[in-house]
Amino acid sequence: MNQLCLLQVVGAVGTGARQESGVSLVRLSAARDGAGTVRLCMDADGGLLPLVAGESLKSADGKPVLAELKCHDGSPGWLVSRSSLLAVNGIRPLWLGRLEPGDLFSYGSRHWLVVIEWTPEAQPAPPHLAERPCPVCGAALGLAPTCQCPCGGPYFHLENPTAPDDPKALNCYLRAPCGSCHLEHTLEPTLVPEPHEKLLGQELAWST
Numbered sequence: 605m606n607q608l609c610l611l612q613v614v615g616a617v618g619t620g621a622r623q624e625s626g627v628s629l630v631r632l633s634a635a636r637d638g639a640g641t642v643r644l645c646m647d648a649d650g651g652l653l654p655l656v657a658g659e660s661l662k663s664a665d666g667k668p669v670l671a672e673l674k675c676h677d678g679s680p681g682w683l684v685s686r687s688s689l690l691a692v693n694g695i696r697p698l699w700l701g702r703l704e705p706g707d708l709f710s711y712g713s714r715h716w717l718v719v720i721e722w723t724p725e726a727q728p729a730p731p732h733l734a735e736r737p738c739p740v741c742g743a744a745l746g747l748a749p750t751c752q753c754p755c756g757g758p759y760f761h762l763e764n765p766t767a768p769d770d771p772k773a774l775n776c777y778l779r780a781p782c783g784s785c786h787l788e789h790t791l792e793p794t795l796v797p798e799p800h801e802k803l804l805g806q807e808l809a810w811s812t
C-alpha cells in the first residue's frame with residue numbers, strides 16, 4: 605500500500621530548527637476518518653499529531669487543529685489551512701490547496717517533507733502491458749505478477765516476494781536496478797521522493 609506521509613525534516617542552517625530524535629513520519633492515509641479527512645495538531649514535542657476522528661477543531665487536550673487534509677491511498681491531498689503560521693513551499697496557502705509529494709509543509713520554524721511511503725506489492729500486470737517484455741528477463745509481463753518501480757516507470761515480474769532468493773521464481777524486480785531511475789529495488793518501504801540528506805540533518809552546512 606502506498607501512503608501519503610509527512611516526514612519531519614530540519615530547517616535551513618541558521619534557523620536553529622533541528623530534528624531531535626530519529627525520523628518522524630506521520631502516516632496521513634492511516635489516520636483518515638471515514639470521510640478521508642485527517643486533522644493535524646501540534647503535539648507537546650513539536651511534532652504533528654494526526655487526530656483520527658471527530659468533527660471538533662480541537663484535540664482532546666484543547667490544542668487547535670492547524671490543518672485538515674483530505675487524502676486517498678498514494679495520491680496527493682487537499683489541504684484546508686486553519687492557521688496563519690502554515691506554509692507550503694514557503695508560501696502561505698489559500699484556504700484550500702493541494703499538498704503534493706515533494707512539497708515542504710511548514711508550521712512556524714518546523715518543516716515536513718510530503719512523501720509517499722511506497723511498499724512493493726505483487727499485482728497482475730496491467731492488461732495493456734501484459735504482452736510487453738519484462739526489462740530483466742524479456743518474457744511477457746503477463747506471465748507472472750508484477751511490481752512497478754516507485755518512479756512510476758517500468759514494471760518488472762515479482763512472482764514470489766516471500767521467496768526473494770528462489771532462483772525458480774520470476775523475481776525480476778529484485779534482480780536489477782530500474783533502467784529509468786537506477787533505483788536498486790528491495791522489498792522494504794521506500795520514500796518517494798527520496799528525502800535529500802540535507803533535509804534529514806546528515807549534513808547541515810550548505811556548500812556555497
Ligand SMILES: [Zn+2]
Binds near residue numbers: 743
Ligand atoms: Zn521478468
Ligand SMILES: [Zn+2]
Binds near residue numbers: 754756782
Ligand atoms: Zn524507476
